[in-house]
Amino acid sequence: MQRGYDIVLFGATGYTGALTAEYLAENAPRELRWALAGRNTDKLEAVRAELAEIDPDRPTPDLLLADVDDTASIRTLAASARVVITTVGPYAEYGEPLVAACAAEGTDYVDLCGEPAFVDRMYVRHHATAQSTGARIVHACGFDSVPYDLGVLFTVGRLPEGVPLHVEGFVRAQGNASGGTLRSAVGAFSDPVGMMAAARDRRAMEGSPEGRRVRIDRSGIPRTRLARGWTLPIPSLDPQVVVRSAAALERYGPDFSYGHYGAFRRLAAAVGAAGGAAGVMAAAQVPALRERLLSLRSPGEGPNEEQLAGGWFTVHFVGSGGGRRVHTLVSGGEPGYGATSGMLAESALCLWRDELPETSGQVTTAVAMGEALIERLPRAGVGFEVLRTFED
Secondary structure: OOOOEEEEEEOOOOHHHHHHHHHHHHHOOOOOOEEEEEOOHHHHHHHHHHHHHHOOOOOOOEEEEOOOOOHHHHHHHHHHEEEEEEOOOOHHHHOHHHHHHHHHHOOEEEEOOOOHHHHHHHHHHHHHHHHHHOOEEEOOOEOOEHHHHHHHHHHHOOOOOOOOEEEEEEEEEEOOOOHHHHHHHHHHHOOHHHHHHHHHHHHHHHOOOOOOEEEEOOOOOOOOHHHOOEEEEOOOOHHHHHHHHHHHOHHHOOEEEEEEEEEEOOHHHHHHHHHHHHHHHHHHOOHHHHHHHHOOOOOOOOOOHHHHHHOEEEEEEEEEEOOEEEEEEEEEEOHHHHHHHHHHHHHHHHHHHOOOOOOOEEOOHHHHOHHHHHHHHHHHOOEEEEEEEEEO
16 A cells, blocks of 8 residues: 555554654664654654654654544544554544544554454444455454453463364453543443444354354353463453454364462452452442542553553463363563553554465454564563473
């Protein structure tokens, strides 16, 4: 495609957007033609000035004015880029105009969305258009859901082909939420009926893989030494993304299942996490309590440098099938923002620069980028390891 820019970052003046811009300024090839986009020129200029201090010899990005309430500006943004990164959320409120524009213009798109209903609605409304134009719409390119989607792909690749496979993922993390993440989570919890309706509409349109079965394992809570304590199932977007990759890729075998769990070393921590999630879900249904929750952090507010430096995550995977078991590990730094900004930026760079399978429409990271992105992610501090392989 002949476009003015290789990558345009929309939302660069927000907390995660600024981190993503900083990552690109430090790590992108010097020949990258890129721009920062947003609705406030002064704030964009301030971000660009900070980027210029990172490496005075590197060209600074151009600036583009765009606003989700101005359809023409969003369409112009999409038409100007080969790949668009957006950190402007909550996506249920602000995301669709850019998805629609990228689908229509044949522009690749990445975000860090963890909102299941939004992802499902975008599939129903824009997948077919993106297929027709060749656009790759890739949601969840941050901590939601790259470590799990690519971690399972990495694990499956170490198991026999053509046999039923089962994988379990055990997540531990230390991190902090930003104001934007809080708004996204509360928004998702506040409309469970809408979430179920969006999932139902997508299932009706998407169907099931022919001659194969893929599913999320909800049979129970596993007991395993790998969790080093207590486990709880995580009802997030992540296992949905994993099984969609499995549905699209025959390498996952004729019968694939995935279980997704939080791991806690102490019972009190597990009980606290379960109670906290239940409390947020309940409070999100009551307008007054919902507003109280949203007031805990302002949009654009996030962890400080010390908190970013102290964050980390690990995801242990146990895969089995065909008489073999494999134990793998995906790990990285502060999950919600430090690691996420790097994963998001590397996803965009991968779509722009790497030799990838021919795909289009709304696709997952494993389907669109797969091994190429796994090879890139150590640059962002995200590692993939095989810890043990053994025969059953």
